[in-house]
Amino acid sequence: MDETFSRNELYWGKDFQKYLFGLKIAVFGLGGVGGFALDAIARAGVGHFLIVDFDTVSKSNINRQLIALNSSIGRKKTEIFKERLLDINPSASVQIYDGFFSEDSADKVFSGDFSIPKEKADFIVDAIDTVKSKIELIRLAKENEIKIISSFGAGNRMDATKLFVADISEIKALGGGRDSFVKNVLHKLEKYAGIKDGLAVVSSSEKPHNEAKISNVETIETEDGNKIEFTKFTPASTPAVPAVAGYLMADYILKTCYNNFLNLKS
Numbered sequence: 494m495d496e497t498f499s500r501n502e503l504y505w506g507k508d509f510q511k512y513l514f515g516l517k518i519a520v521f522g523l524g525g526v527g528g529f530a531l532d533a534i535a536r537a538g539v540g541h542f543l544i545v546d547f548d549t550v551s552k553s554n555i556n557r558q559l560i561a562l563n564s565s566i567g568r569k570k571t572e573i574f575k576e577r578l579l580d581i582n583p584s585a586s587v588q589i590y591d592g593f594f595s596e597d598s599a600d601k602v603f604s605g606d607f608s609i610p611k612e613k614a615d616f617i618v619d620a621i622d623t624v625k626s627k628i629e630l631i632r633l634a635k636e637n638e639i640k641i642i643s644s645f646g647a648g649n650r651m652d653a654t655k656l657f658v659a660d661i662s663e664i665k666a667l668g669g670g671r672d673s674f675v676k677n678v679l680h681k682l683e684k685y686a687g688i689k690d691g692l693a694v695v696s697s698s699e700k701p702h703n704e705a706k707i708s709n710v711e712t713i714e715t716e717d718g719n720k721i722e723f724t725k726f727t728p729a730s731t732p733a734v735p736a737v738a739g740y741l742m743a744d745y746i747l748k749t750c751y752n753n754f755l756n757l758k759s
Contacts, residue, residue, distance in 0.1 A: 495590050497582065499540040505751060512754050514540035514584075518746070519607060519614040521545045521594055521630055523555040523570040525735025526644045526695075526742070527620030531574060533743035534618075535581045542585065543607045543614065547593040548569045555607055557735045589643070594626045599633055610635050616746050619643040620739070625676055632686040640749065642693040644728060646675045648728030651703035653737035656697050658745050662690035668698030694746060695738045703729035 502510050510658070516539050517731060520531045523546040531544065549569050551679065554561035562574045571589040576585050590602045617634050619634045619641055621627040632643040647656075657667055661679070664670040670679060682688040707727040 496708060501538060509751060509754050510538055513538045515528060516615045517607060518542040519543035520618040522620030522622065523574055524620060525730060526647050526739045528559040528616060529736045529739030530618050530620065530742040531566065533740055534746060535578050537747055540585050541606060543573055543588045543609050544574050545590045545602055547591065547595055552741045557732050571706050594621065596629045613637055613639055616744055617641040622659050624681060627678060627688060628681050630634050631688060631692060633681060635688060642745050644738055645674055645694040645696040647735045647738040648705045648730050650697050650734050651700045651731040652699045655699035655735045656695060656738055656741060658695050660690055661692040664694065669696035672701040701751055
């Protein structure tokens with residue numbers, strides 16, 4: 494008997510374990526938050542993944558990212574995570590998109606087993622840290638009725654106990670949304686996508702802090718040869734907060750899927 498997920502089954506049973514294997518989860522952004530969310534979901538026994546990231550591992554990732562080691566510097570995050578997921582569960586299927594997510598790339602990203610609307614994902618993890626791409630992904634998910642949870646504010650913080658999961662409409666009341674990134678996303682989501690509620694987020698009530706403000710312009714070449722230029726603001730980032738934020742996202746997904754499963758059985 495395969496004991497890989499036997500401890501899971503002691504809690505939620507064999508039927509839900511089989512249900513999890515049939516789920517399709519898409520994770521956008523494989524950094525500190527997204528990487529830990531993805532790892533936990535894989536260890537739960539989910540069987541089908543779409544993972545999206547354009548980046549390679551750098552030395553500055555080592556303080557907080559699951560796959561970042563001196564030995565992995567320069568390797569593509571999608572490739573490392575595919576190897577990791579299949580090492581956790583060789584029966585899983587892993588579809589990768591090694592590129593920058595945008596409105597123009599959406600059709601290529603959501604292809605194969607994750608095509609919209611026919612084979613769409615059961616859940617999306619949004620751990621994207623560029624505003625325009627984040628808004629486009631959330632808008633696409635809402636328009637296609639795909640469940641999604643979004644990361645709103647793990648940078649510039651060190652107190653993981655201040656993280657919370659809530660609806661986007663509750664962020665300010667719970668003490669979140671005090672940094673410029675979250676304020677910008679909230680504003681543009683409402684302005685360009687009409688979204689001001691009905692979106693699950695992981696945010697923080699901790700006042701953001703950093704010792705220096707760093708920004709640089711990055712240029713990414715897409716598969717079709719086009720170039721995307723954007724300004725990247727580098728937040729402070731401590732080891733525990735991104736990991737806990739990622740685990741909270743995974744926790745939310747697993748609890749939501751478990752409740753859905755129970756409803757199907759009743």
